[in-house]
Amino acid sequence: MRRLKITMRSLPMKFILLIILLLPISSFSQNISGVWVGNMYNDTTRENIHYELAINQSDSKVDGYSHTTFMINGVKNIGVKEVKIRMKNDQFYVVDEKFIYNNYTEPPAKGVKMFSDLILSENDSAQVLSGSWKTNATRLYRPLTGTLYLQKKKRVKPEETIIVAKLIQLGLSDKLSFLSANVASNNIEKNNTAATDNSNSVSTTAVTPEMNKQQEGKTKEEKPNEEVARAQQMQKAKDESIKAEQEKAQKAKDELARLEQIKVQKAKDDSIKAHQIKAQKAKDELARLEQIKAQTEKDDSIKAEQIKAQKAKEELARLEQVKVQKVKDDAIKAEQIKAQKAKDELARLEQIKVQKEKDDAIKAEQIKAQRAKDELARLEQVKVQKANDDSIKAEQIKVQKEKDELARLEQIKMQKEKDDSIKAEQIKTEKAKEQIAKAQQMKAEQLMPKAAADIEKRKIETIRTVEISQDSLVFSLYDNGTVDGDTVSVLLNGKVIWARVGLLERAINKTIYLTPEMGDSISIILYAENLGSIPPNTGLLVIREAKKIYEIRFSGDLNKNSGIILIRKKKE
Numbered sequence: 001m002r003r004l005k006i007t008m009r010s011l012p013m014k015f016i017l018l019i020i021l022l023l024p025i026s027s028f029s030q031n032i033s034g035v036w037v038g039n040m041y042n043d044t045t046r047e048n049i050h051y052e053l054a055i056n057q058s059d060s061k062v063d064g065y066s067h068t069t070f071m072i073n074g075v076k077n078i079g080v081k082e083v084k085i086r087m088k089n090d091q092f093y094v095v096d097e098k099f100i101y102n103n104y105t106e107p108p109a110k111g112v113k114m115f116s117d118l119i120l121s122e123n124d125s126a127q128v129l130s131g132s133w134k135t136n137a138t139r140l141y142r143p144l145t146g147t148l149y150l151q152k153k154k155r156v157k158p159e160e161t162i163i164v165a166k167l168i169q170l171g172l173s174d175k176l177s178f179l180s181a182n183v184a185s186n187n188i189e190k191n192n193t194a195a196t197d198n199s200n201s202v203s204t205t206a207v208t209p210e211m212n213k214q215q216e217g218k219t220k221e222e223k224p225n226e227e228v229a230r231a232q233q234m235q236k237a238k239d240e241s242i243k244a245e246q247e248k249a250q251k252a253k254d255e256l257a258r259l260e261q262i263k264v265q266k267a268k269d270d271s272i273k274a275h276q277i278k279a280q281k282a283k284d285e286l287a288r289l290e291q292i293k294a295q296t297e298k299d300d301s302i303k304a305e306q307i308k309a310q311k312a313k314e315e316l317a318r319l320e321q322v323k324v325q326k327v328k329d330d331a332i333k334a335e336q337i338k339a340q341k342a343k344d345e346l347a348r349l350e351q352i353k354v355q356k357e358k359d360d361a362i363k364a365e366q367i368k369a370q371r372a373k374d375e376l377a378r379l380e381q382v383k384v385q386k387a388n389d390d391s392i393k394a395e396q397i398k399v400q401k402e403k404d405e406l407a408r409l410e411q412i413k414m415q416k417e418k419d420d421s422i423k424a425e426q427i428k429t430e431k432a433k434e435q436i437a438k439a440q441q442m443k444a445e446q447l448m449p450k451a452a453a454d455i456e457k458r459k460i461e462t463i464r465t466v467e468i469s470q471d472s473l474v475f476s477l478y479d480n481g482t483v484d485g486d487t488v489s490v491l492l493n494g495k496v497i498w499a500r501v502g503l504l505e506r507a508i509n510k511t512i513y514l515t516p517e518m519g520d521s522i523s524i525i526l527y528a529e530n531l532g533s534i535p536p537n538t539g540l541l542v543i544r545e546a547k548k549i550y551e552i553r554f555s556g557d558l559n560k561n562s563g564i565i566l567i568r569k570k571k572e
Contacts, residue, residue: 036150067163451499479503484532528556
C-alpha cells in the first residue's frame with residue numbers, strides 16, 4: 001500500500017524535459033477502467049452497504065455508473081446512478097448525476113447528491129480506491145457522511161459483477177468501454193433478442209410458419225458450434241488487445257529513443273525552453289493566486305457587508321424590543337406611582353381618623369371626669385350637711401357603685417367602639433387595596449398585546465404526535481435550561497387556553513379537558529411570546545395521561561412555533 005512520491009527538485013535537470021514531454025503519455029497510464037467492488041459505510045446508521053462502481057476512461061474523459069444494494073424490512077432495494085469522475089494525480093472525485101434505475105420502496109430524496117473523494121493505491125491482489133463521501137444538505141435533509149473502500153481484483157471478470165449484469169439488463173453494455181468487443185456484442189445481441197421476443201409477444205402482427213420453422217431449425221449440434229465460435233472470437237479479441245499493447249509499448253520505446261536523441265542534440269536549447277516554461281508557469285501561478293486573492297477579498301467584503309447588515313438588522317430588532325419594553329415599563333411605573341400615592345393618601349386619612357378618634361376619646365374622658373368631680377363635690381356637700389345621716393352613707397355607697405359601674409361600662413364601650421372602628425378601617429383599607437390591584441391588573445392587561453397575536457404570520461413545525469385515550473390531561477411547563485424570562489402561550493385547535501406562561505425551573509400545571517367536538521386529531525401549538533434573554537425560546541412540556549408521561553422539548557422564535565398533534569386512540 002506504499003506510494004512513492006517523486007518531486008521535480010529530486011530529479012536532475014536533464015530528466016525534467018523528458019518527463020514534461022512524456023506527460024501526455026504518463027498522465028493517463030494509470031488506467032482505472034473496470035469494475036470496483038466494495039462497501040460504503042454510513043456514519044449515521046453505522047451500517048455497511050454493498051457498493052459497486054463501473055468506470056469508463058477514454059483520453060481525459062472519465063465517467064461511469066454506481067450500484068448500491070441495501071435491505072428495508074426484508075426487501076432488497078437497488079439503485080443505479082450515472083456518475084462523473086474528475087482525476088488529479090492519484091486522487092479521484094466522484095459525483096452523482098442522476099438515477100437510471102431504482103426499485104426503492106419509497107421515492108428517493110430529491111436534490112440530494114453524493115460526493116466522494118478517493119485515493120488510488122495498490123496491493124498484491126487488487127487496485128484499491130478508498131476515501132470519504134458526503135451528501136449535500138437540502139431544506140428537508142441534513143448532510144450524511146461516511147467512507148468508501150473499493151477493489152478492482154485482477155482475477156474477477158467484469159461481466160461476473162452485479163453492476164455489469166444490471167447494466168446489460170438495462171441495455172447499457174455498449175457504454176462500458178472496458179468490456180471486450182465480443183462480450184459487448186453478445187450482450188447487445190441478447191438484449192436485441194429479448195427486445196424482439198418482448199415485441200413479438202405484444203405485437204398484433206401474425207407470426208409466419210416460416211419464422212417458426214426457422215426458429216425450430218436450430219439443432220443441438222449448432223449450439224456448441226456457436227459457443228466454440230464465440231470463444232474463438234473472445235480469444236481473437238484478446239490476442240488483438242495484446243498485440244495492440246505490444247505495438248503501443250514499441251511506439252513508446254521508439255519515442256523515448258527519439259526524444260533521447262533530440263535531448264543530446266538540443267540540450268542547451270531545451271534547458272532554455274525549460275526555464276522559459278518554468279518562468280511562464282510561475283507567472284501563470286502568480287496571476288492565478290492574484291486572481292484568487294482578489295476574489296477572496298471580494299467574497300470577504302461581501303461577507304462582511306452581509307454580516308454588517310445582519311448585525312444592523314438584529315440591532316434594530318433589539319432596539320425595537322427595548323423601546324416596546326421601555327413603554328411597557330414606563331406604564332407600569334406610572335401605575336405603581338399612582339398606586340403608591342393612593343396608598344399614602346389612604347394612610348394619611350387613616351392617621352387623621354385615628355387621631356380624631358383619640359382626641360374625641362380624651363375629650364369624652366375629660367367630660368366624664370368633670371362630671372364625676374362635680375358629682376363628688378355634690379356628695380361631699382351632702383356628706384358635710386348630713387354627716388350623721390345614714391342615708392348619706394347609703395347614698396355614698398350607691399354613688400360609688402354607680403361610679404364604678406359607669407366607669408366599667410364606659411371602658412367597655414370605648415373598647416368596643418375602638419375595636420369596631422379598627423375593624424371598619426381594616427375592611428375599608430382592604431377594599432381600597434383590592435380596587436387598586438384590580439385597576440393595576442386591568443391597566444397592565446390593556447398595555448400588554450393580545451396573546452398569540454401573530455399566530456397567522458408564523459410557521460408551525462410539528463415536533464411530536466402523541467396517541468391518547470383519556471379526555472383529561474395534565475400539562476406541566478418548565479424552562480428547558482437557564483431561566484431567562486421565556487414566555488409562551490398554549491393554543492388548542494387554534495384557541496388560546498393558557499396565555500403568557502412565564503417558564504420557571506418549577507412546574508406550572510394546568511388540567512386540559514378534551515370534548516368530542518374537538519375531533520380525533522387535536523392540535524397543540526406552543527407560541528413564543530418573547531425570546532427571553534438567551535434566544536431562542538425553549539422549554540419542556542410534560543403531558544400526563546393517567547399513568548403515562550410524555551416529555552416534549554420545544555423551541556420557537558418570532559418566525560416559527562412548535563406544534564404537537566394529539567390523536568385519540570380508537571376504542572375497540
